[in-house]
Amino acid sequence: MAQFQSWLHIFYQRLFPFTDFYRWLAYGEMSKGYFANREWSFTLASDVYIRFQSYKTADELKSEILRLCPVKIDIGAVYNIAPKDKKTVGPSAFRPRERELVFDIDMTDYDDIRTCCSGAEICLKCWDFMTISIKILHRALTEDFGFKHLLWVYSGRRGVHCWVADERARSMSPEARSAVVAYLEVVKGGYHQRGQGDEDPMDERNFHPSLVRAYAVLKKHFAKTILLNMDVLGSREHWMKLLQLVPDHEMRTRLDKEWTDETPDSDSGTTSEERWNRIVGELRGKKGAAFETADRAIIFRYTYPRLDANVSIGLNHLLKAPFCVHPKTGRVCVPIDPTQCDTFNPLTVPTIQSLLDELNAWSAKNNNPSYIEAENYQKTSLEPYVKYFRQGFLDPMASEVRQRMRERVDMSF
Ligand SMILES: [Zn+2]
Structure with missing residues (x-):
């Protein structure tokens, strides 16, 4: 742990992109105090959790982070006053x-x-599952809602985060956020667990155009991810879960028996894909609305993104900052370019140890003092991620802020 802490200190000192964070979270200071009123919270190595910190500048933030050396940094909301002054006013203020x-x-x-x-x-x-989620949500958020400034980030261990940073998104009320989540949340706690009388999103009347477009993506992934990679119809434990979603008792019991009777290790054993085609074929031969949409409902149930709604709805929820180091894996929470998400490999992202090794290797090779110093991140495999953060996320946002400022000036004449 002590070694990790000393690594972390060097990481914050030399690699963590503080000025880019300022550039991001100040949003061109279109509105005064935007950066200064932002909540930062830290988890220390001792498991102590510090909330409601706030800083005026990137330098202030950096020196505090170097002093505390937190194992996790979370970003919260922008408050009406600086969070560090919280105690000077009543709770309702x-x-x-x-x-x-x-x-x-x-x-x-x-x-x-x-x-x-x-x-x-x-x-x-x-x-x-994460790649599918990025594709589906990115499309819906940009095309259906018209958002432009999305940052996707690997959480460092087993998930992804998305920050929608458009001005319109930032100013949304919890009710509006809730409506967006409801629109996106087709598979809520398990699609088949919806309450009685709830609308069935798979029903032809409710299957809106956004779901039609999602379905085209999900279908492709279902074949590869669910049938081939997960082989969900390859073992009884898993096919029983899928068969539960088939709305016909006779078919469920018959297929279960048939597949159980097959010798699993013989060459004649059917693949998950063949078994799935069999299910679809039989459903097609039956009459009734439930049968017509059953295979589609199963595909959604298995592949559609599963959101943690509470994180999205509450204004004061915290979310881990990009570029943190995950304390268990040592991996950096790097941004993911959604247009390249198919090739993103979470198992090969830079780790704190690999980055510090790269910094040392660079210094050993480039000991000529006349050499113009590159920025530290450029000496490491963190470079493409910082570059994407700047060029793919911060630059387009900055040009929009400039455009807004011009409009404001024009309007004042
Ligand atoms: Zn796995």
Whole structure:
């Protein structure tokens, strides 16, 4: 632990992109005190948890983080006053004002359908669930809601976060956030667990255009992720879960018996794909609305993003800052370019140890004092991630802020 702490200190000193954080969270200081009224909270190595910290500048933030050397940094809301002055006013006079619209997707919510790993474990097979989530939510948030400034981040262990930073998203009320979540949350605590009388989103009348577009993506991933990689119809434990979603008792018991009777290790054993095609074929041959949409409902149940709604709705919820180091894995919480999410590999992202090794290797090789110093991150494999953070997220936002400022000036004449 002591060694991790000393590594962390060097990481914050030399690699953590404080000025980029300022650039991000000040949002061009379009509104005064935006950075200074932001809540920061820290988890220390001793498990002490400090909330409601706030800083005026990137330097102030950096020196405090170097002093505390937190194992986790969380970002909260922008309040009406600086959070560090919270105690100087009554509780009712301290209110969260704005916050990015955020989403948190955690692999443990997929434990009922994962066949490869469980709990905190992940592998490339189940990482697909995160890739699918990024694709589906990114499309819906940009096309259906028109948001432009989304930052996707690997949580460092087994999930992803999304920060929607558009001005319109930041100023949304909890009610508006709730409405967005309700729109996106097709599979709430398990699609089939919806209450009686609740609308069935799979019903033809409710299957809105956004779901039609999502379905096109989900169908492709279902074949690869669920049938091939997860092989969900390959073992009784897992096919029983899927068969539960088939709305026909006779079919469920018959297929279960048939598959159980097959010798699992013989060459004649059918694959999950063949078994799935069999289910779909039989459903097609039956009459009734429930049968027509049953295969679609199963595909949604198995692949549609599972959101932690509370994180998205509450204004004062905290979310781990990008570029933190996960204390258990040592991996850095790096941004993910959604257009490249298919090739993102969480198991090969830089770790704190690999980055410090790279810094040392660079110094050993470049000991010529006349050499113009590169920024530290450029000496390491953190470079593409910092570059994406700047060029893919901060630059487009800055040009929008400039555009807004011009509009304001124009209007004042
Ligand atoms: Zn796995």
